[in-house]
Amino acid sequence: MPEKIYIFDTTLRDGEQSAGVAFTPGEKLEIARQLEKLGVDIIEAGFPCSTPGDLEAVRTIAREVRTPTICALARAVPADIDTAWEAVKEASEPRIHVFINSSDIQMAHQLRKDREQVLIQAEEMVKHAARYTSNVEFSPMDATRADPHFIFEIVRRCIDAGATTINIPDSVGYAIPEELGAFFRALFENVPNIHKARVSFHGQNDLGLCTANTLTAIQNGARQVEVTINGIGERAGNTSLEEVVMAIKTRSDFLPFYTDINTREIYRTSKLVERYSGMPVQWNKAIVGKNAFRHGSGIHQDGILKLRETWEIMDPAEIGIPQGTQLVLGKLSGRHAFKEHMLELGYELTDEELNRVFAAFKELADKKIEVDDRDLEALVNENVRAMDTAGWRLDLVQVSAGDHATPTATLRLVDPEGNIKVDAAVGTGPVDAVYRAMNRITGLAPRLTEFSVKSVTEGIDAQGEVTIRIEDDKGRTYTGRAADTDIIVASARAYMNALNRMLSVQARNAEVRANP
Ligand SMILES: CC(=O)SCCNC(=O)CCNC(=O)[C@H](O)C(C)(C)COP(=O)(O)OP(=O)(O)OC[C@H]1O[C@@H](n2cnc3c(N)ncnc32)[C@H](O)[C@@H]1OP(=O)(O)O
Numbered sequence: 001m002p003e004k005i006y007i008f009d010t011t012l013r014d015g016e017q018s019a020g021v022a023f024t025p026g027e028k029l030e031i032a033r034q035l036e037k038l039g040v041d042i043i044e045a046g047f048p049c050s051t052p053g054d055l056e057a058v059r060t061i062a063r064e065v066r067t068p069t070i071c072a073l074a075r076a077v078p079a080d081i082d083t084a085w086e087a088v089k090e091a092s093e094p095r096i097h098v099f100i101n102s103s104d105i106q107m108a109h110q111l112r113k114d115r116e117q118v119l120i121q122a123e124e125m126v127k128h129a130a131r132y133t134s135n136v137e138f139s140p141m142d143a144t145r146a147d148p149h150f151i152f153e154i155v156r157r158c159i160d161a162g163a164t165t166i167n168i169p170d171s172v173g174y175a176i177p178e179e180l181g182a183f184f185r186a187l188f189e190n191v192p193n194i195h196k197a198r199v200s201f202h203g204q205n206d207l208g209l210c211t212a213n214t215l216t217a218i219q220n221g222a223r224q225v226e227v228t229i230n231g232i233g234e235r236a237g238n239t240s241l242e243e244v245v246m247a248i249k250t251r252s253d254f255l256p257f258y259t260d261i262n263t264r265e266i267y268r269t270s271k272l273v274e275r276y277s278g279m280p281v282q283w284n285k286a287i288v289g290k291n292a293f294r295h296g297s298g299i300h301q302d303g304i305l306k307l308r309e310t311w312e313i314m315d316p317a318e319i320g321i322p323q324g325t326q327l328v329l330g331k332l333s334g335r336h337a338f339k340e341h342m343l344e345l346g347y348e349l350t351d352e353e354l355n356r357v358f359a360a361f362k363e364l365a366d367k368k369i370e371v372d373d374r375d376l377e378a379l380v381n382e383n384v385r386a387m388d389t390a391g392w393r394l395d396l397v398q399v400s401a402g403d404h405a406t407p408t409a410t411l412r413l414v415d416p417e418g419n420i421k422v423d424a425a426v427g428t429g430p431v432d433a434v435y436r437a438m439n440r441i442t443g444l445a446p447r448l449t450e451f452s453v454k455s456v457t458e459g460i461d462a463q464g465e466v467t468i469r470i471e472d473d474k475g476r477t478y479t480g481r482a483a484d485t486d487i488i489v490a491s492a493r494a495y496m497n498a499l500n501r502m503l504s505v506q507a508r509n510a511e512v513r514a515n516p
């Protein structure tokens, strides 16, 4: 039977220790709620003695987030433990996490205490915490650089003192997987009361090894792992939740374990933490990076088109990635992916046309990193036929909006035959009103699937670039882009472009079908 691995999420404690990161209490609560949806077993919500604000934030999480255990960190000193208890005592399952330095270098130079003094302090402070709750976690900090026999002794005494979880921290990211595996085996062999506690591992990523170390700890007896979303944390960060969880799930043939994580919430959680931490996820980050399911080369793209599993070991849908698998056109793409993408854009090209446009695409791709849909449309225009000659033209756009007005748009368009058409519409906002007015005049009603605005220059007179995507009744999408200092005007032009693109592609496809 597979065994459960308990997920202890410390995004709100060690994650917040990332230099430059400070969550507001509101952000902490929102992240904690999302972690609850994700299905983590334990949330380490903060270090309550660090600031009154953190104490309050942990207290609020303890009151409001009811499914997971809520844990607070405390140094091995009475005041920290008392404050930690104050913060978590109203949780449905509260936990106090007590830690103390355990390597000779840290005991001598940071704590300025000898081994015996540390043993006594750890034991007494675990007892102090255990007077509040039976759910006490103990961590001998810097355990992987410590004398293993000292760790066995401190762990034994802290379990006798009331610790129910023993966490082994690789605090400076020093461990190598094989060495760590041997350490865990020795821990189980040398600590007679170890079966009374759940054993945990906390990795740091200084050598980029913490996912490997965490999996090794699991294979050698750890049943709780301490992780953060996106791997954020002190220095090079902590073990990333998504990597460990997906490794366990994807390699269940090799790893007889499971977690209670709802993996479809991973991507949403990652985006939330990225936003509130202000730490962008690197493109090639496993599982949640922008490129994790984007394929750039022809041979891979060809494989994916034939069977996704030829080049993907996970389904992006399992992680909740809305954009799914993506084939990105660039200089290394091949004909299969190119043809598929042209079909998605609505171009049904003959073989001869496809060859011509593909050759032009390869030339352009040598000069440009990513070739976007506008480039492709331009290539079709140049190499096959002009597509946009007979479109509608936007002549005037005027809107009235505000918090006391019904958003209304008046438009004047010129139709493909040169006739002027005027109409107006109301909407939920000024852009919606513009799009409704345009639909009324043109008689078209595609589905708007994407609308985004970004600033293309800086300052008060910045230009806003609007990108939109619309979908016709056959499910084909068409993009439109336009930039202006007035984003309503840019939105109107972008929509007009997309409508014209849709009309010209539909006309051209009808022509190809009539004269195959
Ligand atoms: C590996 C880890 O991630 S551990 C967690 C690290 N997280 C944090 O430090 C974030 C929150 N920290 C803080 O806000 C502050 O450091 C506080 C409030 C905890 C303490 O602040 P201060 O009292 O000003 O002390 P400061 O941080 O300068 O020094 C730490 C003191 O704690 C002692 N200490 C460090 N760890 C422990 C421990 N686990 N148990 C007991 N004492 C400890 C140090 O020896 C030092 O004591 P000293 O003043 O007698 O020399």
Ligand SMILES: CC(C)C(=O)C(=O)O
Pocket (backbone or CB within 6 Å): 014, 073, 099, 139, 141, 142, 167, 169, 170, 171, 172, 202, 204
């Ligand atoms: C408090 C402990 C678990 C810690 O964060 C570390 O040692 O890295």
